[in-house]
Structures are given as C-alpha cells and as structure tokens.
Amino acid sequence: MFRATLKSLLARKLRLILSGLAVVLGVMFVSGAFVLTDTLGRSFDAVFADAYEGVDVNVSAKPRMEVGDFEGDAVAMPVPAETVERIRNVAGVADATGIVAADGARLIGSNGKVVTSFGPPQIGANWVGTSDLVQLREGREPQADDEILVNAGLAKAGRVAVGDRVGVLTLEPKQEFTIVGVFGYSGGRDSLGGVNEVMFTTPVAQQLMLGQGDAFTNVTVSAAAGVANDRLRDDIAAVLGADFEVKTGAELSADSAATLKEGLSFFNRILLGFAAVALLVGTFLILNTFSIIVAQRTRELALMRAVGAGRRQIIGSVVLEAVAVGLLASVLGLGAGVGIGALLAYLFGNLSGGLDLAGIAVPPAAVIGAFGVGLIITVVAALLPALRASRIPPIAAMQDVAMPDRPLTKVTVTGAAVTSTGATLLFLGLGGHAGDNTLITILGGVLFAFIGVALLTPMISRPVVGLLGGLFSWWMPGKLGRLNSGRNPRRTAITAAALMVGIALVTGVTVILDSAKSSISGLAEDKIKAELVISGAQTGSRPPTFDPAVLEKTAALPGVALVGGAYGDLAQVGDERTWVGANSDVSTLTQIFGARATAGDISRLGPDQMLVSSDVATSRGLSVGSTVPVQLARAEAKTYTVSGIYEAGDFLDPVTLPATAAQGFTIPQPMMGFIQLTPGAQAADVLPRVETLLADSPEVSVADRKAFIEQQTEPLDGLLRMIQILLLLAIVIAVLGIINTLALSVLERTRELGLLRAVGLGRAQTMGMITVEAVVISVFGALLGIAVGAGLGAAVVEALHDEGITDLVFPWADMGTMVGLGALVGVLAAVIPAVRAARIDVLGAIAHD
Amino acid sequence: MTATVGRQAQAAARASEVWKVYGSGEAQVIALRGVSCEFEQSRFTAIMGPSGSGKSTLMHCLAGLDSVTRGTVSIGETTVTGLGDAGLTKLRREQVGFIFQQFNLLPTLTAKENILLPLSIAGRKPDQAWFDTVIETVGLRDRLDHRPAQLSGGQQQRVACARALVSRPQVIFADEPTGNLDSRAGAEVLKFLRNSVREHGQTIVMVTHDPTAAAYADRVVFLADGQIVSELIEPTAETVLDTMKKLDTQVEVGD
C-alpha cells in the first residue's frame, strides 16, 4: 500500500507541486514571522546591552503616571541635580554622572526639512565625554551654549558636517547651533539601532529637553572595584527612598528591550494573520486537488477494493499522500520562511537607519509552527476526498464512470447552515454582544462566512457562470470554454472560492477604509469652520508641532479673525487616564468647532478651570463646580474646577484645560492651528503670509481646508495600499489553484482536444478556449469575492456607526478594477495549460485511452 | 490485377511511395513500405487487411494526422507532406472530414451543435439546404437538441457522419466507424455513407475489419505487412472474404 501511494504520488508531480505551493507559501509566512521577530528581538537585546554596557546602576525618578501599552512612553520625572551628589556619597559608588536624554530633538537637515527616523527616537542629550561606547570621530566637545555634536548616522541622513550652522527643534521652537563634532559608537557603528542623537552642553540640554535647569533624566553610576551591582543598587535605593527607580544596567537593558519587543509581537500577529489567509486559500486548493486526484483514480481505487483493499486502507492511502505533500511543503516553506524572515529583518534594519542585525537563527516556534500548520492543513483538506474515495464501490472498476454528477442539494444545505452560523457570529461580534471574545467571534464569523459561501458556490456557479460565459458565446472557442467551465460545478466552485477569499478581504477592507475616509472628511467639512489649517504628517514617534509664537503673529495678520492652536496629551484626570486638550484661544471651541454649552460658560476659561464634554460629565458624575485633580506629564498635580460642559461631539476633546496647562504636556507645543478669516478675506492672500511665519517650523505647513482634509485621510490610503499588497498573496495562491484546475481539465479532456483539433480547431483557438474557461472561473470568483467583501465591509461599517463612521461608501472604481484583475488573473493562469493544450499531438490524443 | 481502374485525373487523395517507420534500432517497426494509392472522387473506398497491417497508419498519413517517413501525400490540389500546423488546421477545416470508432462527439454540445462544430470553428455559415438534406438522410431531425449522453451508440455515429458531411470536405476518412455497433446500427450508418457517395458525390475512405461493411464500398484495397497486396472493384461480402482468405494463406506460405 505504502509503495503504491508513493508511486502514484510521483506520477502526479505537477499537480502536487502546484497545490503544495499554496501550503509552502502559508508555512513561509508563519515561519518567516517567527524568524523575523526572533532576529529583531535579539538585535534589540544587543543594542540595549551595548547602550548600558558601562552602566553598573541607573537611577531615575518614578514617572508621575503609569502608562499602559500603546499609550506612548512615560515621561520620567526629572532627577534633581543635588541627587547626583547624594548618590556619590553612597558607599561603593565610584562615580555618578547626571544624564539628560529625552526624545524630541529634531535636527533640520541641509535641505531645510526635519531629519526623521521613521520609528526610533530622536534623542537630545548632554555631552558627558567619550566612553567605551561613544567615540568622537571628528571635531571636539561642545563648550559654548550654541555648540552641539551629532552622531554620524544623523550627520549622514541630514547631510550636515562639522562647522555647519543648523536648526534644532526641541521643547523650544527652532534654535540655531553650530556642529562642532561628530561621534560614533563602538564597533564603527554610526547609530545605535537607528536612533538619532544630538548632544548639547549640560545646561542647554536640561533647558531644551527637560524644560528646567538643575535636573537630569537619570543618573548612571559606576561601582567601585569589588562592589556587586545588585548590592549597590539596593544600597542606593535605600538612601534615595521610594521616589526613585534604581536598576542595574542589565535590568535596565532587559526592560528597555522588552518594551520594543512588545511592539514586535504585534507585528508578528499581523504576519500570522496573513499566513492564516494564505493557508485558508491553500486549504481550498488542496481540497480541490485531492478531490480531482480521487476522481481520476476512481478506477484504480475501485480495482484495489475489488482485489480486497479495505475502506481504511483506501483512506489511509489518500491521507498518506497528503502527509507526504504536507511534510515536503513544510520543509520547503520553512526554508523559504527563514529566507523571507531574514530579508524582512534586513529591510527593517536598513529602514530604521542601521540596526545591526543579530545572526539569523531558526527559533523552535518557527519549526513547530511550520510543521504543525503545514501537516494539519494538508491532512484536513485531504480528509473529505479520502472519505469519498473510500465510498467508491468495487464495481466502479468495471464501469465507465465518466463524471458522476452528484446532486448539489446536500452541499447547498450545509453551505446555507454554515453561512448563517457565520452571519450569526458576525452579528454577535460586531454588535458587541460577545463581550471579551469580540475579536475571536468576528474572525470566526468571517471564516464561517467564507466556508459557507464556498459551499454555496456550486449552486450559485450554474446561473452566474452561464451568464458570464454568455459574453463569449459569439465565438466558438469561447462557447466551448464556457461550456467546459460549467462542466464540473464543484471543481469550478472551489477554484473560484479560493480567489473569492482574497478579493473579499480586499473589498471588505476597502469598503471600511473608504467609508471611514468619507465619514472623516464629511465631518471635517461640517464641523471645522476654519478656512486655513496648520498641520503636518506624522512620520516618527511624535506628532509634528510648531512654534506657538506663530499663533500670535498669525492672529495679527490682516484678514484673520481667529486663530486656535490645539495642544493635546494623555493625562491622569481624577483616577482615569484621559485625553486632554488645550486651545491657545478658548473661543476656538465655540467659533471653530461649533461646541454648544449644556451647562456653565464655555466661552472663557480661567487658569484653574476646566471644561468637560457631556459624555465625561455623565460618566464621572461631574457638574459645574465639581473639582477634579489633574496630573500632567510635566507638571505638579493640580486641582481644576469644572466651569462649563459642552455637548460631546467629533473633534471636541473630552476634557479642555486652559492654554497655560499646555506647558505641562509631554509635547508643550501646538500640533495644529485653525485659522478663521474675516468675512471677505481671501484664503489665497493669507496663506503665503502664514507660510512665511512657519519658516522656522519645518514639520508643519499651512493648507486650505480641503487640502487639510486630504492630508488627514492620507494615512488611511497608505494603510489600504499595504493591506492590499499583502492580500495579493492570497490572490497569487488562488492563481495557482486556477492553473491547477485547468491543467487537470486539459489532461482529462485530451481526447476531446484531439477531436477538436481534428475537425479544424487551430492552435490559437485552442488557447482561446482554455483562456475563456479560466477567465469565466476567475471572474466568477472575483464577483463572488466582491459581493461577499462588500457585505462584510458594510456589516462592519454598520457596526462602527456609533464610532463616527456614518457613511457607507462602496468603492465602485476599485470593484471594477478587481473584476478586471479577476479577468487578468484568469488570462495569466491559462497561459501554461493553454500552451500545453495547443501542443497536444492530435493523433496521440485521439488514440489516448 | 484491376488496379488501373481507379487511375483517373481527379484523385481526391493520393499517396505515392509512402514509407512510415516507427522507432529506431531494435524497436523499429516499418508500418508502411512504399505504399502508392489513389482515391478517386465520389467513390467509397474500403481499406482492409489483417490487424497490424498498417491500415490506420495509412489513413492517418493520408489525413495529415501523422507525418510520413518518406514519400508524399496529397489531398485534392494540396500537398499534405510538409505542411505546418496552420496549414494542417486549414486542411482539416476545408478538405477533410473524420469519423472515428468512438468518442466522436463533444459531451457538452447538443447533436446539432456537434454537427455544426467544424463550421463554427472555421467561422463559416452552414448552407441551410445542405444541412437539411444531411439531417434528413441521417434521420436525426427529432434528436437535434439531445446531448451525446442521451443518444444511442448508432445515433452518435450518425451524428458523427453528419458532422463529417456538413462541411462538404474533399474526403471523409472513417476508421472502423461501425466497429462499436451491432449489425443493424452498423448497417444504417453504412447505408447512409454509401448514399452520401451515390447521391451527393462525397468521397469516403473507410478502414474496416468487417467484410460485410466493406461490401458497401465501391472498391476495396487490401493491405498486408505495410504494402498494398490486392484490390477489388464492386465487392460483395463473399468476394471480400475470399480475397482475405487468399491473403491469409499467402502470408502463411510466406512465413
């Protein structure tokens, strides 16, 4: 039995390679994801281990607020300068150095634009001399207040050199400095993991990065000879008390790496999601291939039954074949995954400005994932065909079983049941009835919906394929192709369903994002009564900001009625973390955002007063006169009194603080500016003047409202492109499926092809016939995908109605493109089978038995 | 013998000094050894001979389905030898019709569509009067919308005949067209073929094993061991059987 299986396996190489490829691709994604995260994780470890190499113990002040995941970094309390002295006096301390190092030092490069890092922080620090890690490459130490050093990576990226006069944005607006030196890191590195660093003299760093003199971000301590690090750590902690965090260098580096790795695991999950899509499509493909193989082997299997093989043995032989394919595909997929993981890690390293990669290794998770997924998927997909094979009666060996056209009732009923299960799950998940399991419920719903629709496809395929094929019926080869595509509804259906999955996901995502875009721009047009807006696109970890002085200068321009600068940050309000906003001019609220008061006065705001939205007021039981303690990132805790409540609405912050409070925000500079003009003033006249004022704030620009709205929705476009590209993979796998199905059809119909050629079908016509068959199948799959995707998308949009996505937009143009893509996919998939068909030797085909 | 009878100016198909060799070395098989033969227009010729004598090979070579090793083949004015795929396709569309032993029809098309298939492929319009005549003679009028699976074997072969006739080719080649049919259904198909020659001047070349089938032809050519060995004009089942017996003994004597 085993030998027989292996033999038949080898005889069907091409077919198995094609379906195996789908598994290979899926496995590749799974193992690639693990290899990538493993490699990057170890690289980060190395970077931090290096960065804290010379630090025995590190002291920092506890942050004012604990921050959760995805809420950004905590702003540490500055360590008062006198603490350094106190630490030096602790027994066992050889030396203690006060360090200033904070994100947000943005150098303006020689092209006048801010040098961005695309992710890694842009550190502003005090120069404390060279060390094992930091090496002066050129120039000298900073001495005057307007002298800085930059790391070699930053110098290269900004095309600046020693002696250049450059602008740097910090907590303060742009200031000019002279570069007096360029430094690098041990091992000849230009940057540590892509981080940009600007080094000031200590007093300047304190002022610009911390906003106060006589303080540090942290203190690094070196231990005297013979003193253990953790011992010293405990001693220092005992002296300093509970307000400080004292860690050994090793602890600090592990903690810092852990934060970054959390971000990586998110990345990992996204890749695994795409792997799941690829594998779902692959499952269809394998199911189809094994069904066809079983159908073609009917006689052979019946003969085996006739000579005494049991049902189990038949199932075993098919499953064994699946195991062999699964194993091979897993090995290849793992190999490809290591390659892809390494490639992505390399790209990531380059993009982030030179992260030194640790060596590529294959983590156990990648191996387990590859074999688990590859084997399970293949065997599960082969089970149904195996069962069917075991039901072949021995008599089939004697009969000429052409193509038993089994009724579709059973599969259709099952399909309807599965589809409604999917719909129910989606309803529960999207409707918020699934509690903690929302995501799982929604994903399950989508999966069930796909499988259900796939089961319904044979039923749907009859009328739709007939209709589609009608388009080609004027042409004889076209008509033949159409008839062929309708010959085996199950096979056509599964092939089309594989394509459906990819197209449905793309369509669904596009519907959701386009609806979001339209809703946002619709709202912005309705709600923002400003003719001009100052804003910029966020490229790194921080939103772009500009010099607050621009606000006053703009307000003084002729034609300008009102200017509102918007600040914002997360803050501890009462006992909850809440987004708080501040406006340079409080009348922005009513005049530009159209806020309406429900209680108190919202047109003015004293230094100790706050305004809250009606939502916040209700949920926290606040009313005018209530007092609330607020802890900001950079300020002492302070109690504010609620002086007004406004109706909650889009673009309105839950809590509005007075403009003076903005100095305590993580970023004490405005992120956006809204400019309302006097009646009769022309936006085109005012715009260039504001532009001139923004010369020293290169992160932002001024635009009219339309351009601003476009800017706001741009990130959604980028996101959409990215998702579409990744989902292309699913479509590529579906193409393999179509090639597979067609190749098999050509093989099965060799004699027919011979006959057709004998009665005068030319080579080109033969290819046309196969192409039409492919196009009919693929366009059918595309249409199905568009319908399912539009449905899923509409369901999600409906569910997000309360989140502000009020418009439902169907991307007709994109949908049209996808039908076109479907046709193209068909044409491409048909190439190889069509060439094969056209090359068939007429005589051989007729004699073919 | 009487081989000169067929030598007329307008041969519908002609083979001259045709050799066909399969394989090489040990496995070499010489299927045809210098066969020269003409098939006159408007005549029904049968090719007979023992199994393996090269009947099918000769027919395939004549029809341009297979290439010859040496010699030339022509159909009407066209020299088949040396034609490329496009030339052969054109030949099949315009000059040649086929009837095979089985699997003659496309299962997806109705009888009518199958009949019109060569014309549709060539993009030609059927001549309605001729189509009606053909349908009338094959007696399939009430079966035109059936698919092959719904037709009996004899009916299927009649559809195949109608398909071969409808484009009025120079020659129709039939390889054991009645091989899979019982004697009654076979007789119907053969009568129909003979009628199309008598009444409509069609040229037909048919390979057969069956002396009764050969008796429907105007002429029988006998092949043995890749060579033409004998010929009969206006055959009857008895004369065919006699000739075959004679050939058998000759072969035995030869051995």
Ligand SMILES: Nc1ncnc2c1ncn2[C@@H]1O[C@H](COP(=O)(O)OP(=O)(O)OP(=O)(O)O)[C@@H](O)[C@H]1O
């Ligand atoms: N493709 C081929 N390769 C090798 N030998 C072949 C091939 N086709 C035919 N032959 C050989 O050529 C010879 C003639 O074969 P052919 O099929 O023409 O015989 P036939 O007269 O039609 O026989 P039958 O009455 O059995 O159909 C036979 O010996 C056969 O084995």
Ligand SMILES: [Mg+2]
């Ligand atoms: Mg033969």
